[in-house]
Amino acid sequence: MTALPQPRHGSREETLISVARTLDRCTVLGPGVRAVVWVQGCPLRCHGCVAAETLPFEGGTSRTVADLTDWLCHLDGIEGVTLSGGEPFSQAAALAALLDAVRERRPDFGAMAYSGFRHEALRRGGPDRLALLERLDLLVDGPYVAARHGSLRWRGSDNQRLVPLTDRYARSLAEPDSTAGVEVSVEPDGTLSWAGVPPTPGFRRRLEDRLAARGFVLHTEARRER
Template sequence: MNLSVSRIADRTEVLGPGIRAALWVRGCPLNCTGCISAEDIPFEGGTPWSVDDLAARFLSLPDEVTGITFSGGEPMAQAAGLAALTDRIRAVRDWSVMAYSGFTLTHLRRHGSDDQRALLSRLDVLVDGPYVRAQHAPLRWRGSRNQGLHYLTDRHRPDERDDFAGLEFAVDDGRISWIGVPPVAGFRSNFENAMRTQGVNFSVEGPDVS
């Protein structure tokens, strides 16, 4: 079984509880206005990864990494593969699993496919709902006020704070990359324009907050 993948981060502290890996899948049927990862909306163009190869990569990470966050794109569009990946990882390491989805939790429970409900049943944390630019807010792990933060198991206690979780930046061979949910609308375009004026290459490693 293969997944269409856009990006992988081996370590982050801004996309869920603790130190986690992150996987951005390719393709989203929702096409939310203002999506921070607009390049991940088309289903074409991703890199095919087998579930076995992804599991091997994540299981090779150091013990400080204790979870994974699925973003994109729309993880529920590749639910079967992500559920299988979760099972492969958890057969070896008891990782926390979090996902972003533009579908609401209510919709997934009532109208989701069998594969979508299977993935949902494996999640510890879900950020749900479409990104709405007019409701952008500096919230923990999500981009707009309409989006919910659901703790679906007892693995994590709800954080009393609900503020901006931060951005992570890295520079590698003259290229800047970043991970996180920006605290202000329009961050990506402003950041990219600023980098261009300085002659700096950039790449995005943010989640699809739609």
């Protein structure tokens, strides 16, 4: 058996991850029913980003690997986790440690991530990024390009690729490549949230305009934490 590259970090349980938001269950950001972690902070500035509040490295909530591991391991009926953001590979070592900790308790736990960087660049990006790559089953790579927006499954523009890193999701990847859509939910405290990749450009602006016309304002997790 080939040993996985080890990320560089201190005490795994106390390693911090800057998180913009989490979602217990989602069916539009990867195969099956999944939890989602949106990390805070991205070095890229893709025009038309649907999660612009996750771009600054300031803000978000610092959560330990131990805390997120307990959360994921106590969720019933999920296939795995999707790492989004923000840019997950800006926190590669901590996220690799998170996947290791979860799989010690749930060995068959799936993992998928988004990145604005191409797979080839990530493989040359140093040991921490390589460590996270080696723990993923599926990668969606490349920056969002508004001019190339498409109605595609799990991604926003046709330059982005679904890169299988294991054969775990081979059956899902063989299905027709069409949009998975968007899920909108209302939390018990009245908070409105949505997840997914909009099939048409400008979704967020139109959603905010329609809410504003009815007297509602869409607040983001990152803004509330600042």
